[in-house]
Amino acid sequence: MSGYPPHGGAHTGEEAPKMITSVLRAAGLRSEHLQALSMGAVGLCITLWIRAKTVDQVERGNAERRALFVGLWPPTIWLIGDSLRRDERRWPWR
Numbered sequence: 644m645s646g647y648p649p650h651g652g653a654h655t656g657e658e659a660p661k662m663i664t665s666v667l668r669a670a671g672l673r674s675e676h677l678q679a680l681s682m683g684a685v686g687l688c689i690t691l692w693i694r695a696k697t698v699d700q701v702e703r704g705n706a707e708r709r710a711l712f713v714g715l716w717p718p719t720i721w722l723i724g725d726s727l728r729r730d731e732r733r734w735p736w737r
Contacts, residue, residue, distance in 0.1 A: 663723065664730040674731060677724030681717045688714040 667677075688710055695706035 664727050667723070667727055668730065672727070674724045674728035677720055677727060681720040681724060684713060684716040684720060688717070 691706065691710035691713055695703055695710050698706050
């Protein structure tokens with residue numbers, strides 16, 4: 644047994660399951676791509692927030708919620724990119 648997962652969970656095969664970083668690297672994505680996407684999401688959030696201030700009062704609440712929802716994306720995308728960067732440093736040949 645390979646010892647994965649360390650707590651003796653359901654995985655019993657010899658090969659460890661693919662982590663998200665392995666899947667993203669296999670798709671051709673690099674950490675720089677995700678970091679740029681994160682910065683783009685910040686720009687989108689700011690754009691949606693400014694736009695929310697220009698719509699009428701009835702639509703404003705929904706537009707502000709949309710901007711806040713998009714505002715949750717950048718930290719998540721950035722941290723996935725950071726994990727991908729650490730994976731790239733650990734295994735540069737993959």
